[in-house]
Structure formats: C-alpha cells, structure tokens
Amino acid sequence: MTPDKKTYGRLNLCAEMVRRGSRLADIGTDHGYLPISLCREEKIPSALACDINPLPLRSAQHNILKYNLSDRIRTRLSDGLLQVRPDEADDIVIAGMGGELIRDILTAAPWVRDRDKHLVLQPMTHHEDLIRWLYENGFVIDRQEAVKDADKYYTVLSAHYTGETRACDLYTAIVGKLALNQAESRAFLSRSLQNLRNKCKGDPSLLPTVQQLEEAIRETE
Numbered sequence: 001m002t003p004d005k006k007t008y009g010r011l012n013l014c015a016e017m018v019r020r021g022s023r024l025a026d027i028g029t030d031h032g033y034l035p036i037s038l039c040r041e042e043k044i045p046s047a048l049a050c051d052i053n054p055l056p057l058r059s060a061q062h063n064i065l066k067y068n069l070s071d072r073i074r075t076r077l078s079d080g081l082l083q084v085r086p087d088e089a090d091d092i093v094i095a096g097m098g099g100e101l102i103r104d105i106l107t108a109a110p111w112v113r114d115r116d117k118h119l120v121l122q123p124m125t126h127h128e129d130l131i132r133w134l135y136e137n138g139f140v141i142d143r144q145e146a147v148k149d150a151d152k153y154y155t156v157l158s159a160h161y162t163g164e165t166r167a168c169d170l171y172t173a174i175v176g177k178l179a180l181n182q183a184e185s186r187a188f189l190s191r192s193l194q195n196l197r198n199k200c201k202g203d204p205s206l207l208p209t210v211q212q213l214e215e216a217i218r219e220t221e
Contacts, residue, residue: 009149013156017120018091025089032060035073050078080105091118099123099130113161122156128173135168144177146188153188170209180220
C-alpha cells in the first residue's frame with residue numbers, strides 16, 4: 001500500500017478490516033502508509049502512528065506532512081502499545097511482525113481486553129501462536145482471510161474481547177477461521193502444512209495434526 005496507489009496486499013486487507021469512524025492506533029507504522037490512506041479516504045477521523053524505532057517514525061512524519069494530515073495523524077515513539085492510552089484508540093492494527101511478538105505486545109497491554117476495542121492483526125510468522133493466545137485469553141476472531149503479497153501468502157484477522165476463553169488445539173490454531181474453499185487460504189495453509197511436516201521429523205506427536213490438515217486441504221481442492 002502507498003498513499004497514492006493501492007495494491008492488493010496484506011496492508012490493504014488490514015485497512016479493509018478497520019472499522020469506519022474509529023480512532024486508529026497503528027503499531028509498527030513504518031512509513032505511515034496505512035493511517036495516511038485511511039484518513040485520505042475519510043474512513044477514519046484520526047490516528048496514532050507508532051513505532052519503536054525513530055528512523056521509520058521520521059519517515060512517517062515526513063509522509064504525514066506531505067499529505068497535510070498533521071492535524072489528524074500524530075506520531076509516537078512506542079514499544080508496542082506501552083505509550084498508547086486506552087482512551088486514544090478504538091481500533092488497533094499490529095502488522096508486519098511475528099505472531100509471538102504481537103502476542104507479547106497484547107499481553108503487555110491489558111486494556112485491550114475491552115469489548116469496545118477492535119484488533120486487526122497481521123502476523124508474518126507463527127500465526128498459530130497468536131490465534132491460540134487469542135482464544136485462550138477471551139478473544140473471538142470475527143474475520144480471517146489469507147492474501148497474496150509479493151508472491152507470498154499471509155493471513156490477516158480481526159478480533160475483539162468477549163471474556164469467554166476456549167481451549168485451542170494445534171489444528172484449530174493453524175486454521176483459525178480461514179475458509180478452506182478459498183484458494184488463498186489453501187495456499188497459505190499449504191505453507192503451514194509444509195512447516196508442520198518439517199517439525200514432525202523431530203516431533204512425531206505432530207503427525208495427527210499433519211494428517212488432519214492434509215485431509216482438510218485435500219477435501220476442498
């Protein structure tokens with residue numbers, strides 16, 4: 001995604017899942033493209049563009065000035081959500097990080113356990129660890145899709161807190177709420193299956209999950 005031209009990638013899917021009219025906190029904002037695009041489209045009134053590193057934050061500041069959005073988008077140096085107050089954001093996007101890091105960011109910000117908050121999460125790796133954490137900590141996944149971006153497949157999901165925890169086995173954590181009848185979902189899960197097969201060589205206890213996932217993919221091809 002760029003502020004001027006959309007591409008059909010992971011950030012566009014994140015943008016699609018942001019609720020209209022919400023105040024956004026974009027964690028790991030990099031160049032600030034996501035909040036800039038959403039503000040220019042008038043989908044959101046305001047945003048916090050946060051990053052742990054000063055260099056990408058300066059890039060975001062430059063782009064925000066370029067598009068005359070300084071009155072609507074603020075930048076903030078923040079380690080995850082640690083410098084964001086609960087009353088500053090309704091929707092929280094955390095994209096472009098490993099699932100384990102996203103999990104740790106959410107764990108460190110207990111205020112996200114609020115029924116009015118909405119999470120949009122795009123793990124680059126270990127999505128199953130993030131999904132398991134969400135289920136076991138009282139969140140429900142509202143929507144999850146897979147998308148192709150630069151010849152790789154990623155998953156994006158939206159979630160909110162209900163307080164109702166549920167057990168989550170490995171198969172459920174890997175598949176989440178992906179629709180297996182969609183080609184992008186099958187392609188994404190095929191990569192997960194290959195990773196699981198590799199792990200299975202050192203851990204035979206994973207074999208039942210490998211077989212379950214193989215069968216699920218095969219039935220929808």
